Amino acid sequence: MVFTIDFKNKNFIVTGGNRGIGLALTRSIAQAGGNVSILYRSSSSAPQVAQGLEKEFPRQRFFAVQCDVTDQKRVGEAFEEVVQGFGKEGGLHGVVANAGVAIVKDALEVGGEEFDYRTNVLGVFYIAQAAAKYWVKTKFTEGSIVVISSMSSQIYNQSALNEPLRHVFYNSSKAAVSSLAKNLAAEWAPHGIRVNIVSPGYVETEQSGVHAPAVRKFHEDSVPLRRYSQPKEQAPPVLLLLSEHSSYMTGSEVFVDGGMLIW
Ligand code: NDP
Numbered sequence: 001m002v003f004t005i006d007f008k009n010k011n012f013i014v015t016g017g018n019r020g021i022g023l024a025l026t027r028s029i030a031q032a033g034g035n036v037s038i039l040y041r042s043s044s045s046a047p048q049v050a051q052g053l054e055k056e057f058p059r060q061r062f063f064a065v066q067c068d069v070t071d072q073k074r075v076g077e078a079f080e081e082v083v084q085g086f087g088k089e090g091g092l093h094g095v096v097a098n099a100g101v102a103i104v105k106d107a108l109e110v111g112g113e114e115f116d117y118r119t120n121v122l123g124v125f126y127i128a129q130a131a132a133k134y135w136v137k138t139k140f141t142e143g144s145i146v147v148i149s150s151m152s153s154q155i156y157n158q159s160a161l162n163e164p165l166r167h168v169f170y171n172s173s174k175a176a177v178s179s180l181a182k183n184l185a186a187e188w189a190p191h192g193i194r195v196n197i198v199s200p201g202y203v204e205t206e207q208s209g210v211h212a213p214a215v216r217k218f219h220e221d222s223v224p225l226r227r228y229s230q231p232k233e234q235a236p237p238v239l240l241l242l243s244e245h246s247s248y249m250t251g252s253e254v255f256v257d258g259g260m261l262i263w
Contacts, residue, residue: 005243007034007093011061011086012242015039015069015127016099018046020205021148024231025096025238026053026062032239035061035090037082039127041068041099061086069099069123079130091140094242095131097124098148100173102207107168120173125180128195132188141192145184146241148234149199151257153178158222159215174199178253185251194250196241201257202228224259 012029016022017038026036030053040046046064053062063085067078083092100120103110128145135143153174157165178197185195202208202219208228211219220227237254240246255261 003245005032005239005245007032007239007243009033009035009090010093011035011037011090012094012096013037013039013082013092013127013131014096014098015067015123016041017096018043018049018064020207021200021203021231021234022096022098023049025098025235028232028235028239029242030057030060030062033060034093035086037085038062038064039067039069039078039082039099040064041066069097069127070118072126075126075130079134083134091138092131092134093142094144094146095127096146096148096238096242097127099123100148100150100207102167102170102210104166104210105169106166110169115169117169117173117176120170121176121180124177125184128181128184132184132191132193135193136191142244143191143193144242144246145181145193145195146238147177147181147195147197148238149178149181149197149253150174151199151201151255151260153197153199153253154255154261158218159211160218165215182251182253189250194241194246196246196249196251197253198234198238198241199253199255199257200229200234201255201260203231203234204228205231222260222263223257224262227258229256229258 017026018040050062050064152171159165181197
C-alpha cells in the first residue's frame, strides 16, 4: 500500500476547528482533499473561516455549525445539520473532538463552574456518542474518532522547577478524557468504530498564550526539543488516525510533545 493520505469525497467534523490547533487540523484535512464541518462555540468569525477555506479549496465543502458541545440536545441537532450539509449520500467518515478549555487557578480558589469537565470530558462524550450512533444506525463500519487530549493526561504541569502550574481542573480533565476515549474504543470496536487519542505538549495558541514569559521560558527549557509546537505540527498523527492506514489502531494515545514525557 502506497503511503498517501487521500480524503477526497470524505467528510469530517472538527470541533473547535475554527482556530488554534483545530484550525490547523481542519486545514490539513482540507489539504488531503477532505470536506470539513467546523463545530464552534461562539466565535463570530467561524463562518468566515469556513468560507475562506471554500475559496482556497473550491472543489471541497466547508461549513461552520454553531454548537456548544456541552449541550447534548444541540449536539444532536448539529449532527443532523452536518449530515444534511454534506448531503445524505455523502455520509461522515471521521470526527475530531478537539474543543477544550483551560484555566490556571489555585486549587484553594477554583470554583465548581470553572471546573469545566462539561466541556473537556462530557462535551467529548456527547460528540463521540452522536458520531457512533450515526455510524451504528447507518451500518458504516469504518468510522474514526480522534480525541485531542494533552500530555497533561500523564503529568502535572509546572510553572517553575517544583512549582505547580495550578492546572488542577485541566490536568484531571485530560486524564479523564484519555480514559474515556479508551473505554469508548473498547465498547465500539465490535461496530468497526476506532477511537484514538492525540495528546499535544505545549502548542502556540490562545490557550497557551496566558502564561507569563518566565513560565513560557521554563516550559521551553523543559522540553527536549526546547520549543513550543506550532499547531500544524499536531496534524500528521491526527490525519493518520483518521485514515485507513491506522486500521489496526484503536484505544491508542499518541503524544506529540517534543519529547516532554521522556522525563
Ligand atoms: P483554543 O483556545 O485556541 O481554541 C479552543 C477551541 O475550542 C475554539 O475553537 C473554541 O470555539 C472551541 N470550544 C471551546 N469550548 C467549546 C464548547 N463548549 N463548544 C464548542 N466549541 C468549544 O485552544 P487550542 O487550540 O489551544 O486547544 C485545542 C485542544 O487542544 C484543546 O482540547 C486543548 O485542551 C488541547 N491542547 C492544547 C494545548 C496547547 O498548548 N494549546 C496543549 C495540549 C492540549 P470558539 O472559537 O467558538 O470559542
